[in-house]
Every structure is written in structure tokens, then in C-alpha cells.
Amino acid sequence: MPAAASRPVAPRPFAPRPSALRLPLTPLAAGCGVLLLGASLTACGGASADPDAKEITVYSADGLKSEQGDGFYDKVFADFRKKTGIKVNYVELGSGVAVQRLARERANTKADVVVTLPPFIQQADGKGLLDTYRPKGSDQVAAADKDPAGRWTSVVNNYFCFIYNKKQLKQPPATWQDLAKPAFRNRLQYSTPGVAGDGTAVLIKALHDFGGQGPAMKFLGTLQANNVGPSSSTGQLAPKTDKGELLVANGDVQMNYANMKSMPDQGIFFPTARPGARPTTFALPYAAGLVKNAPHTANAEKFLDYLLSPEVQQEVSAVGGGFTARKDIKPTDAHAKALAALMKDVEVFQPDWKDIDKNLDSYVDAWKTATGS
Numbered sequence: 001m002p003a004a005a006s007r008p009v010a011p012r013p014f015a016p017r018p019s020a021l022r023l024p025l026t027p028l029a030a031g032c033g034v035l036l037l038g039a040s041l042t043a044c045g046g047a048s049a050d051p052d053a054k055e056i057t058v059y060s061a062d063g064l065k066s067e068q069g070d071g072f073y074d075k076v077f078a079d080f081r082k083k084t085g086i087k088v089n090y091v092e093l094g095s096g097v098a099v100q101r102l103a104r105e106r107a108n109t110k111a112d113v114v115v116t117l118p119p120f121i122q123q124a125d126g127k128g129l130l131d132t133y134r135p136k137g138s139d140q141v142a143a144a145d146k147d148p149a150g151r152w153t154s155v156v157n158n159y160f161c162f163i164y165n166k167k168q169l170k171q172p173p174a175t176w177q178d179l180a181k182p183a184f185r186n187r188l189q190y191s192t193p194g195v196a197g198d199g200t201a202v203l204i205k206a207l208h209d210f211g212g213q214g215p216a217m218k219f220l221g222t223l224q225a226n227n228v229g230p231s232s233s234t235g236q237l238a239p240k241t242d243k244g245e246l247l248v249a250n251g252d253v254q255m256n257y258a259n260m261k262s263m264p265d266q267g268i269f270f271p272t273a274r275p276g277a278r279p280t281t282f283a284l285p286y287a288a289g290l291v292k293n294a295p296h297t298a299n300a301e302k303f304l305d306y307l308l309s310p311e312v313q314q315e316v317s318a319v320g321g322g323f324t325a326r327k328d329i330k331p332t333d334a335h336a337k338a339l340a341a342l343m344k345d346v347e348v349f350q351p352d353w354k355d356i357d358k359n360l361d362s363y364v365d366a367w368k369t370a371t372g373s
Contacts, residue, residue: 056299057089059098060115061197062235063255064156064286064320065090071258072156072320080306086299094232095120095197102129102291109293112300117197119204121152121287122357130289133301137308140326144350145285152289155307156316157323158254159343160201160284163237163266165244172248172269176209179248179271180223189228189237190250192373194364198234201284202250203367204351209273209280213366221370230373242266252284257339258321270346280347285325 065073077088093101095116102111102124114124124130130151138146138153145154164172173179179188191199206216228246231237237249238256242263256268270279288307294300306312313329316322317336324331356363367373 051295053296054085054299055087055089056112056294056296056303057091057110058113058115058303059091059093059101059111059291061095061098061117061286062092062233063158063252063258064115064322065092072316072322075315075319076307076312079312080303083306084299084302086302088303094195096123096195096200099124099127099129103127106293109291109295111291112294112296113288113303114291115155115286115288117158117201117284118287118351119200119353119356119360120197121289122147122353123360124289125149125151126357129292131292131294131297133290133304135288135301135304135308137305137310137313137326140328141308142327145283145287145325147289152287153304153308154283154285154325155288155304156254156286156320157325158252158284158286159281159323159346159348160198160205161251161253161256161268161270161281162248163241163251163256163268164248165241165246165265166267167265168244168247172267173271175275175277176206176219176223176271176273180219180226182226184226184247186226186228187247188223188226188249189231189240189246191231191234191237193367194360195232196234197284198250198252198255199231200360200364201252201282203363204282204356205280207363208282208349208351209271213363217366217370220367224371224373227371238263238266253281253339253342254286254320254322257335257342268342278347279345280349282349282351286322 065071073090077090081087098114098116099120102114116124125147132150134150135153141153145157146152190202193199193203206220207213210216210219234251235255237246238251238259240246241249242265253268256266260266270281272279288304290297290300290304308326310329313324313326314331316324317331317339318333321335323339
């Protein structure tokens with residue numbers, strides 16, 4: 001990592017991470033189970049899309065589009081349309097929900113591109129929902145951040161984290177064990193594993209830090225005494241933490257860094273497995289794949305190429321508050337430097353995604369048993 005600054009520079013006024021699940025659903029959205037953003041789509045179960053239309057539909061996890069219209073996706077979608085004439089219809093939903101919807105629509109595919117977090121991109125591949133396509137520039141993406149068979153590739157790198165209220169806590173909790181202290185009773189919340197990508201990440205980090213399923217579930221069972229309860233959306237936890245309704249919540253670096261300007265009382269931290277240990281995290285990238293039997297395959301391929309183009313990857317930190325997915329792109333903007341400083345002393349481990357993909361259901365079931373969820 002590049003050398004750290006003494007304190008990350010203040011980011012530009014990013015908007016809070018949007019969340020489809022924390023906004024009132026319209027009747028159509030409620031029927032589909034998601035919020036439709038940016039364009040009107042064919043109604044659930046409606047006729048097939050026009051294959052010749054100059055458009056694509058993207059199903060994506062939240063975090064890259066701004067409610068104020070100045071987020072990473074906002075710029076990418078607008079610039080892509082100017083460049084190609086292709087309009088992007090955007091559907092925002094949880095990572096796990098995205099895979100479920102693709103599976104339900106298998107016989108009448110509506111999405112062209114899916115962007116979701118691990119392990120759900122691997123889950124989509126395992127269910128046969130993705131087609132093979134290696135976007136231009138994917139040769140510059142690290143092997144760990146793409147599928148060797150070419151069915152998905154990371155487009156924005158990111159890392160799992162926790163957040164805390166800086167106004168009420170002078171220092172963040174140092175260890176997992178600190179989170180279980182009585183001071184955090186009903187002041188801590190994390191999104192639901194198996195539903196939210198960042199919630200599943202809590203489980204993955206616990207499995208790593210505690211050395212296996214047994215000790216991890218034992219701790220998470222203890223931690224449940226402090227947990228406010230389930231949350232299908234990670235995005236809604238940041239405002240609660242910033243306001244002091246929560247002292248601690250889970251998140252990810254891109255999302256929480258991006259909204260620091262509008263939520264100044266939230267800080268990012270990485271709890272350690274034990275006192276004195278090095279903080280740990282793992283990559284939690286936004287990974288994109290071409291949906292199998294996509295109604296607008298050629299347009300979708302152009303969009304995936306564009307997402308990995310040097311011009312877009314150069315803006316990942318400056319506009320989106322994230323990390324470029326390409327090894328050959330070295331952003332030098334203030335946000336890129338601040339993000340590097342934030343990650344400087346954090347150990348990044350590599351999860352066994354094959355194991356997690358294979359055993360995710362059993363891990364989530366064990367978590368439900370341990371926590372009574």
C-alpha cells in the first residue's frame with residue numbers, strides 16, 4: 001500500500017449509500033420485490049424485452065449510485081449513453097436477492113448484467129445464471145478478483161469493515177470481544193448473513209478470525225445479546241450510526257468512505273481477533289457478469305468493456321470512493337491516497353470462496369442456530 005497520511009483527507013460531498021430496501025416501495029416495486037431506479041422496466045412477468053433496443057438492464061447491489069445523482073453509477077451511465085447511445089435501466093437490490101431474482105426469471109430473462117458481491121457472484125455462476133465473457137481490460141484484473149472461466153470480473157474493488165460513532169466513542173472497539181461488552185447492548189447492529197452481502201461478510205470474517213465454525217458461532221451467539229436485530233440492508237445502518245442510534249455497525253470501505261462528508265460522525269475500523277493482533281479484512285469487490293440468455297447481449301458486452309476501461313477505472317476512487325479493479329491503473333487523486341492510508345496497516349486475507357460457495361447455506365444455518373435468528 002502507498003505510504004499513509006496522518007489522517008485521510010476529507011472526501012467530496014458524496015451522498016449516503018442508497019438502499020432499495022429502506023425506501024418505501026411503490027406497488028410495482030413491492031410486487032417485484034425491488035425498487036426500480038433510473039428507468040421504467042417491463043412489469044414483472046411481462047413480455048420479453050426488444051432485443052434490438054438501445055438499452056440494457058443492470059441488476060446491482062447498492063453503494064455505487066447516489067440519491068443526489070452524483071455517484072459513480074450516475075456518471076458511468078450518463079457517459080456510456082453519450083458514448084454509445086445505449087440507455088442503462090438500473091435495478092437496485094440486495095446481493096442475495098439479485099441471484100434469487102435471476103433464478104426466478106431464468107425462463108424469461110430480463111437482466112443483461114448483474115453486479116453483486118462475493119459470495120453471491122460465485123453463487124450466480126454455480127446456478128448457471130452467468131455467461132462467459134471476458135471484458136476488454138480484464139487481463140489487468142488480478143486472478144483472485146475474477147473467474148478463471150470468464151463468467152465474472154471485479155469492476156470496483158472494496159473491503160469489508162465496521163463503522164462506529166466517533167462522537168460517542170473516542171476510540172473504536174479494538175477487538176471482537178470488545179463488541180460483546182455490556183456498553184454495546186442494543187447499540188450494535190449488523191445486516192443479515194445470507195441476505196446482505198456485507199452481512200454475509202461478518203460471517204466470513206468471524207470464521208477467519210476465530211479459526212473455524214465452532215468458535216465463530218459461539219462468539220456470534222454471545223454477541224447476539226447486543227445486536228439490535230436483523231437488517232436486510234447494510235446501507236440503512238450508516239445513518240443510524242452517524243446519528244448515534246447505533247454505536248457500531250457493519251459496512252464496507254467504499255460505501256462508508258463515500259458518505260463520510262454527509263455523515264461526519266461515523267468512522268471506519270477493523271476489529272482484531274484478540275488484543276495486540278493485526279486488524280484484518282478481505283476484499284469484497286463489486287463483481288460484474290453477463291447474464292445468461294441476456295436480451296441485449298451485444299449491448300451488455302459493450303457496457304462491461306466500458307466499466308473496465310481506463311477512463312472509468314481512473315474515476316473509481318475520485319468519483320466512487322472505491323478502489324480500481326485494474327492493476328495497471330494507479331490513481332493519484334486525494335481520495336485514492338486517503339483510501340490507501342486507511343488500509344495501510346490492515347492485513348487482507350483471501351477467503352476460500354469455493355468452500356464458502358459450497359457451504360454458505362450450512363454456515364448461515366449455523367449462524368441462525370447460534371443466534372436464535
